[in-house]
Amino acid sequence: MTTNMLNAETLLNDEDIGQYLLDNPGFFSRNPEILVNMQGPTTAPRADGAIDFQSAMVDRLRDEIQNLTACTQDVIETSRSNMTYLTRTHAAVLALLSAQDAAHMARIITEDLPLLLDVDVVAFGFEQHIKAEAALRLPGVRMLPMNFLDAHIGEGGDVALVRDMLDDGTIFGEDCTAVRSAALARLRPSAYTAGGVIALGSYMSGAFHAGQGTDLLNFLARVSEKLFQKWLAPA
Template sequence: MSEEDVVQYLQNTPGFFERNPALLEELTIPHPVHGGAISLLERQVSLLRKSTAEYRGEFERLVSIARENEAIMKKSRRLILKCLSGDSLDDFAGVVEEVMREDFAVNYMSMVLFTEQPLDTSVRMASWESAEPIIKEMLAQSGCYCGVLSVAESEFLFQSQSDSVMSSAIMPLVSFEGGQVVYHGVLALGSNRLNHFDKEKGSLFLDYLSDLLSALLLRLLP
């Protein structure tokens, strides 16, 4: 009888080892690490332990992500409620800076509003015409930008702190009018760590925050 015949027989007779359990204890296979012989049962137990450890590791990773997301949502809720309690652009900018620094541990932050007319605020202002040539490529993609800025972009957004900013997240503050995107400003977050804001990490939460802050800002603009 060939090995193929044995394999075929066992495949066609799934209850064979149930009727002959003692045989399982006599079968041996090479140990996957040191090469010595172990029983088939020992090998199965080893595989089960490995699978259990992998599942436990994946479960713990998912729990960690869920806790992190819950913490982010609680911080976002605080930000939204505090912004709603203010009635001026200065209140809005002050709350955003406070929450970003205290809750999200952001090293550097800059908010720039695009306007052609003076506003009653201490928030930095610039015309869209002057800002567009510098940041248009960064804003050309949909959603928020994460990564390293060019020298010109960093100097425009962070000014005197630009040399300390190693990575950034740029959130556009926009509205949609007649099917077109209208830029009312940007919120720039900076880190002194190179990979703190990374494109590979995704920007789903930042996009969500950008939409919320845009809506909150619009209620305060003339």
């Protein structure tokens, strides 16, 4: 077939040529004269007409190494951050376990946990219910309206992370105007306690957001609710 016989349907495009080269990796080894006359992706031909593909490969490998290094650093920083949160949560739980009664536990939550968890304020409260009568006499406790938990944490949900918090004082009391972001963890009801919440507040907007993990906060809430059940149960 001569060149004059070629038409638009028989001409090869870049995709066809690329696929052929992928299917025939030894093509340039068998036809080195073609490689000499080709221009590399990032390197111009040398004076002798040869093409140095090695520099292009080195550049590509360098970029891959830099990307891997950045990913590795991210993993290390994330691991360190997770370990810090884990250590702080363990310290908070140990502090709660040291409580001598419900009132002592309430003061630990509002006075000690902010420092231990590295947040600006920690509050707790219970929905108004006959089972919350004893809890609502604790120091620092917040009285929550019925169905407050489902409305702010989600029906059946355990934790809600609020990037931009708007509180009228129901949760954080006098700190409500300063708190800009919050993490809300549900305290489940029991035979002796109503549903409640333990809330971590930050004065910085976006400190808590949906992309963060909630396992440690959920664990802290489960420990808190069990201790409240213990201390608030009738003697």
